[in-house]
Amino acid sequence: MPRLQWFQYLSYALTVSAVLLFSSAQAQEKADPAFEQWVKEFRKTALKSGISAEVYDQAFRGITSPDQWVLDRASYQPEFKAPVWQYFDNRVQKRAIERGQQEKEKMKPWLDKIEKRFGVEPNILLAIWSVESSFGGILGNDQVMRSVVRSLATLAYADPQRKKFGRQQLLAALKILQAGDVEGKHLLGSWAGAMGHTQFIPTSYQAYAVDIDGDGKRDIWNSIPDALATAANLLSSNGWQKGKPWGYEVSIPARKLPAGKMTVAEWEKLGVKRANGESFPSKKAVAEIKLPAGRNGPAFLVFKNFFVLKRYNNSDRYAIAIGLLADRIGGATPLVNDWQRPFTPLNSVQVEELQKLLKQKGFYTGDIDGKAGPGTRKAVKEFEKRAGIEVKGYPSKEILELLKKQ
Structure with a gap:
């Protein structure tokens, strides 16, 4: 964490007042004594972790019950439960492609600077921005963005599968507040505490957040350059290969293919070809076949960068969606073998x-x-x-x- 500057103390003061205002709405809900006791007990853990009593008490002021909305969302994750065609139709679609192309022109100076520093091409960052927050469109939606403190406390208290995650992320969120990186009114996030334009959970923010616009704050909530640079830093730090593909749509033979990774040349010998008829740029690159909709749907030959994208979200669907949307923003044509849908689709x-x-x-x-x-x-x-x-x-x-x- 960078040292606090004088302006960050001012930011902290604003954080205090904002948290109080936000908490007044929370106080209208019926208190849960068991949850309040949990908050009291967790306070000891927070203080041992370096959180001041003042920051902790202000962060939780007015939060007296878990958020059922968070628990409802935790039980349904589209990466794993939505039909495959629906998942991709909602992400790789006309509106996102056109908006991505517009933002590419608008943000070109920043995108060029980010690419030069981190080696991640603009189309990938624009696709992440689209999928994660609809180019920032969800940030002002109070039906989607909730108090990060309350959401993570809810998971730590009431979700057995995410108890450890909730506690870890809550401590990190409190440290973000204490450092003055963001005003309390902006410490909002998804049901899992993902924050800002590029939806970083608190620990990932701490590890990868970047102040590329030079204003002294790593502000992924209000600074689009900071948010995109932070996403690029995560990918770069996890082994992103500059100028290399994430994957290609391919056609596969009718016979069963072996599982695992092989070189492109070895896959070609088994009958794997690019779906659009073009040749593979590299025969020596190591790749793996992915069939997200089974053998009757699109097939993809994926490379190292595909697995780096999964460090953002550990889902094959997610990584493929980012890759496909990035390709379309860059001018690529639609899939040759489209998703099989039980109806005539709409754009x-x-x-x-x-x-x-x-x-x-x-x-x-x-x-x-x-x-x-x-x-x-x-x-x-x-x-x-x-x-x-x-x-x-x-x-x-x-x-x-x-x-x-x-």
């Missing part, structure tokens, strides 16, 4: 139209965001019930056309 603009029609008819109350998430699918099911047709919940072209007719 993001059409999903927006679907959401607007569902909202007009009273079935949908969420954001018009072009993403077919749980709220959209639930609204489709309600519409299907009312229309007297088979209930599937798919945001399909067929449902959109039926909505237009009614």
Whole structure:
């Protein structure tokens, strides 16, 4: 951690007042005596870890119960539970590609500076920014961003599988507050405490946060350059290979392929080819086959950088989504062998139209965001019930056309 400068003391004072204001809303909820006792006991651990009593007490002032919203989200993670086509459709889509290309032009000086320092190409960073926070769009959404202190305390107190994670991250979050790196009103994050434009958990922030804009703060909440540089630092520190691919879509032979890693030349001998007909740039590179939707879906030959992306989120789906979106931002064509869907898919603009029609008819109350998430699918099911047709919940072209007719 960098030493506190005089302006950070001022930031700390603002943190105190912001935490108090935020906590007043928390106080309206019914107190949980058992949770309050846990907070009291954890205070001893925090103080032993170097957290001052003042910082701890102010951080928890008004927080008297766990956040059920956090526990609900912890039980459902799209990386592992969403249908594969849905996961990719919501991330590698027209709106994200176009926005990424716009931001690439807008942020070019910073992206060039970051690439020069860390060796991570802009398209990858833009894809991470999109997937993690919709280019910062979620940061002002209080339905998604919650108190990091309360969220992590909730996991440490009430989630047996994430108890250790919650305690570790909570201590790190308190140290971030104590260091004055962020005002309390901005110490908001996902259900798991992921923060800022590029959604860093507290310990990762401590390890990789960068002040590239030179204002004396490692500010991933308000400084886009800092956030993108922080993401680049994480990838670089974990072995990102500059100028190397994350992977390629490939076509595979009908016969069963061996598991594990081999050189590109060895894969080619077994009948693996690039799906677009181009040749592989390197025959000696070591790679592995990934089939996220099984043999009937797209196949990918992935390299070292794919596994570095998994250090950001340990999910094959996540790493492939980042890679595919980065490629599309860079001008690549869509997949040759697309995802198999049980309906005719919509693009993001059409999903927006679907959401607007569902909202007009009273079935949908969420954001018009072009993403077919749980709220959209639930609204489709309600519409299907009312229309007297088979209930599937798919945001399909067929449902959109039926909505237009009614």
